[in-house]
Amino acid sequence: GQNIDQPTEMTATEGAIVQINCTYQTSGFNGLFWYQQHAGEAPTFLSYNVLDGLEEKGRFSSFLSRSKGYSYLLLKELQMKDSASYLCAPTGYGGATNKLIFGTGTLLAVQP
């Protein structure tokens, strides 16, 4: 739904930087959440962007371009514990509700 597109899988090396991209339908869009989900666990909140630009939070940063329908999550100084699925979730579709539509997620494998 809402044409959310993110890569299915990515692999990166411990200590490196990785960028996970997400594109989405701009019509009706309000803001975008990123969630992290470790295998067998619940999704946990990482970031929320509503304005254009980069939001930095420690090793994780999230970028949004409203006009392009594009966001990315940037993970720096990768650690083994960052191996997880990363879910892009735009919001605002269907009116002023707090309904989230999740992408299928990007499974990130961090290798030694």
Next chain:
Amino acid sequence: DAGVIQSPRHEVTEMGQEVTLRCKPISGHNSLFWYRQTMMRGLELLIYFNNNVPIDDSGMPEDRFSAKMPNASFSTLKIQPSEPRDSAVYFCASSLGGSMTDTQYFGPGTRLTVL
């Protein structure tokens, strides 16, 4: 602080049986969401409530699924009769308000297996 609480954590049942999943949202949160997650379809919103009132149930698969929220601290998702294709992890989430900027906090999930 207690997060979202779900029970049971695991449920194994036979086809045709009734299944009831339970959720207690974070105290003070006014919105509650039920999701289903499978490998094939990812994380799908089934239904959500604001102030105990169902707002959007367009994700509920069919009449076999029903959800209730009798008060601000409890919700149930019922499947009757259950089918093998209902096997999935069911998550409950809550958020402070009904704004589209409110973060949703997820419970640990119920892993349902229908044989």
